[in-house]
Amino acid sequence: MPQATPIKFNFKSRTIKDENNVEIGKIKKQNPITANIMVPTKDDVAEVLMSSDPADIKVQQLIMDAIVAVQRDQARSQLDEIIESFGSDDSKVVTPEMLDHDKLTLSYIANLEPAQRGARALSEEDKEAFYSDYLSVMVQATGKEEKRIKAHIDLFQKPLKAKQNKDSTAIMTTLIDQLNIYITASPNIEETMEAAARIKSRFEKWLKEDDTFDASAL
Numbered sequence: 001m002p003q004a005t006p007i008k009f010n011f012k013s014r015t016i017k018d019e020n021n022v023e024i025g026k027i028k029k030q031n032p033i034t035a036n037i038m039v040p041t042k043d044d045v046a047e048v049l050m051s052s053d054p055a056d057i058k059v060q061q062l063i064m065d066a067i068v069a070v071q072r073d074q075a076r077s078q079l080d081e082i083i084e085s086f087g088s089d090d091s092k093v094v095t096p097e098m099l100d101h102d103k104l105t106l107s108y109i110a111n112l113e114p115a116q117r118g119a120r121a122l123s124e125e126d127k128e129a130f131y132s133d134y135l136s137v138m139v140q141a142t143g144k145e146e147k148r149i150k151a152h153i154d155l156f157q158k159p160l161k162a163k164q165n166k167d168s169t170a171i172m173t174t175l176i177d178q179l180n181i182y183i184t185a186s187p188n189i190e191e192t193m194e195a196a197a198r199i200k201s202r203f204e205k206w207l208k209e210d211d212t213f214d215a216s217a218l
Contacts, residue, residue: 002038009033010190015125032190071104078103084160113201122195130195131156133188138178141185152178156199163206172203179203 013029040048048056049063079094086092102108131153138149155162155175162171179200183189189196 002040004036005039006034007037012191074109130192133192137186172207176203
């Protein structure tokens with residue numbers, strides 16, 4: 001039987017815009033709430049998938065659609081990273097053959113950190129909220145000049161600049177450390193955590209790839 005599972009919901013302050021898409025105000029941010037949702041157990045899911053009852057067909061399709069969505073999001077994440085690597089070279093074109101299918105299996109995805117899994121694209125509003133909060137929080141938390149914190153944000157916006165720098169390991173390690181400070185210090189982290197975690201996990205992934213490179217291959 002489905003089991004009551006507590007799930008926390010965080011809410012963002014919402015922007016009100018006029019017919020010209022100009023911001024004219026904000027809707028009050030609601031406090032987080034936790035609701036008990038009746039979630040199927042593994043046995044419930046297995047029973048439905050093995051069922052031949054016509055009533056279960058739509059549920060089976062729903063489950064399969066959810067699996068496809070997970071793999072599609074991971075594939076999109078790969079393709080987005082490939083496109084970013086093109087930089088300003090307009091001659092490069094992304095193709096299906098560029099996908100690494102070994103990294104699209106459920107087993108591989110399940111062993112990723114949650115923030116490293118493909119997910120919905122962050123909106124420009126999500127990104128700007130993070131950048132703005134990071135700037136104000138980190139000037140206070142670290143005592144660094146604003147221009148130094150803005151240099152962090154520039155690399156968050158263009159992460160390949162950090163990866164491709166000759167001191168990439170040191171730069172990415174520093175940025176991860178700074179993000180950890182931000183995550184601990186920000187009073188608005190419930191709103192900005194997705195953006196912060198997404199950037200942090202990308203740098204961690206790149207560092208791990210560098211650590212596992214076999215120098216004997218050179």
